[in-house]
Amino acid sequence: MQEEAMLTHAEKLRLLRLNSFLSGAQLDLLSSVAEHAREQDYPKNSFIFSRKDQADDFYILVEGQVGHPEVQAAEEQFSVMPQASTAGQLFGFAAIVQGLPERVISAHCEKPTKVLAIDGQWFQNLCKAHAHGGSELLYTLSRAYAGHEYKVAGSAGWISIRNAGKVYDPFGKAVVAVEDCSIEIRPGEFVAIVGPSGCGKSTLLNGIAGFDSLTSGVIYLDGEVVNRPGSRPKPGPDRMVVFQNNALFPWATIMENLICGPVAQNRMSKVEALDKAHALLAKVGLSGIENLYPSAVSGGMGRRVEIIRALLNDPRVILLDEPFRGVDALTKSVTHNALLELYDLSRKTVMFITHDLEEAIYLADRVLVMASRPGHIKQTIHINLPRPRSNKILTSPEFLRLKEEAIEAVHEEALKAFVSGEREFS
DSSP: OBOOOOSOHHHHHHHHHHSTTTTTSOHHHHHHHHHHOEEEEEOTTOEEEOTTSBOOEEEEEEESOEEOTTOOSOBGGGTBOSEEOSTTOEEOGGGGSTTOOBOSSOEEESSOEEEEEEEHHHHHHHHHHTHHHHHHHHHHHHHHHHHHHHHHHOOOOOEEEEEEEEEESTTTTOEEEEEEEEEEEOTTOEEEEEOSTTSSHHHHHHHHHTSSOOSEEEEEETTEEEEOTTSOOOOOTTEEEEOSSOOSOTTSOHHHHHHHHHHHTTSSOHHHHHHHHHHHHHHTTOTTOTTSOGGGSOHHHHHHHHHHHHHHTOOSEEEEESTTTTOOHHHHHHHHHHHHHHHHHHOOEEEEEOSOHHHHHHHOSEEEEEOSSSBOEEEEEEOOOOSSOOGGGGGSHHHHHHHHHHHHHHHHHHHHHHHHHHHHHO
């Protein structure tokens, strides 16, 4: 590879404006990108990047032709193209997405090729610094990549919440539960949401599940709309919910509860469902309860069964709404470890609502702190604790530091919620 800067700033700017995603961006943002972009030349048959490489840069084609061997046909709806051959075309989306560790496709030069390389992390920070316009651009690119990853790599479960709002009783008391809330959750990510009571945590979860409509904004799953104002929300088996109250069928045995969904939906034969259910029950220490009824098992056991039932239905996303609330400390610890084992096995996307900060940090990859009503994301806490996890990390310096950070963020919002509540009743 040779690296020579030959294009002028004006020529780089013209190339950026040729791109359909970037053409409407603010001029000062595009000018910064043009200034930061590095010109790079690649010979025929070389690879700009390969599948599984770390995603550092994204690229704008100057001239030449780049093929993506993993893409069999054009999927224009999801920005998945088998090749980049037009000046101004953007590829290497992965670098634009927060927290994305590696590529899902490769980029092979089918001709001698010249590109502009742009650092993805730098670009993310630039967009965030440009307020609404920059954030909108970043969300648009992320959403395009969500469909791209789902179609090409089969990675399901990308949740994209954009500017979501929910007003209860809009023509009466007009209670604003959630306002201008935006979240991106990548396939296979475990995200916990914490915040004071009434901040809109469950409202968001119900919006994703399709149980409640939005007043404003939109929710996407793998690039497809599942909830937006003016259309009926779309609940479905691709999103399974585990609630804080027992939702097992009381008239059915544990095994009947587990295999009912996948067999009824023709996802598995009865024999396959039985085999998988037995294996998962054994994995979390529940062998031998298959023929019992829900009333005969403890609350902690019931929660584990519900999580297994959700997994057996093979959803794209599992939504957990304070599933361990009211469970005693010892049972909760056992159930946490069971959930982590099942998560490590399946790597499903998990959104977990809780008031328990220690629980959130122990389980999640990221903890999102919601502000008091109207709810929106106030702070993101990245949990860089290694997996698989065990109870030993609960006393580690890093865990205690993260817990202190979370306590400080939530305490401030809880005080605001308390003062607001006092005003409402005064």
